[in-house]
Amino acid sequence: MKALQFNVPAMQGQSLTIQEDILETFYPHLHRHQEAQLMWIVKGRGVLIVEDTLHPFKENDIFFLGANQPHVFKSSSQDGFSNESRSISIFFDPNGKLKFLFSLEEFESLNQFIYNNSCGFKIPEEYFKQISERVLQLKSSDQIDKLMHFFYLLRSLANISRETEPLCAERAEMLDTIHSTNRINIICNYIKENHKHDLSLEEVADYASLTPQAFCRYFKKHCGVTFVTYLNRIRVKEVCNQLTEDHLDSVSFIAYSCGFNSITNFNRVFKQIIGCNPKEYVQQYKQTLYSVI
16 A cells, blocks of 8 residues: 655644644554654554554654654554544654754754654653653744754654664665655656566666666665565565455455565565564554554
């Protein structure tokens, strides 16, 4: 399933968006947005899906999500009925109105924090009080005070991030946005749009107007992984999304529909990337979901 490109509502002229949501459930669709996000779960529980990784969440958990990182907070309830879900989020675009400030030498450490944590992380429980208080200060301030509290918050997050683990593995599907050349963007988009077909190296090389050998060197240089590895990660990610969407289709049907032409190869690639087989992945997802109910 392709992540929806979500547009965060923002006040005109504002460099930060502070949003408090009180809903029946959290936004239920896999999505991404150009803004980085700090999200405080004030009330509610469920499973956060980031890329292909599952993270149970509960009241007073706080997560940092990188810009353009695909994710969805899937709500669950204790009694089988919907319960109130409440959150406070801070959104900011590091490449938007704040880009000039982040480019200043004085902000280099914060700029590095954002760059090094594009995979996101969860705030350890022992830092909840510190971060939640900073969020509330930011929420209640305005004008220049808001910006000052924001940078204090970022500095706290930067210090905490040294003790955390990323929410997911390296984001291969984001490599085409990390690298600035239009050519690699176009090539990566072509692969993503056609990954369900029998996509060969020769076909993509021809699309890029390169020989297969030159294309392999070019792609590895700009993306850090081979064409086959990149394609397999996209296909496996799509399989994982469908496996967690309560599809009645068999695993083999899903695998074929996502571009794999051999179940043996699919099982090998899936375990290589995810670390377990598809059945174990579904069981892990259900156990994680039920553990918070």
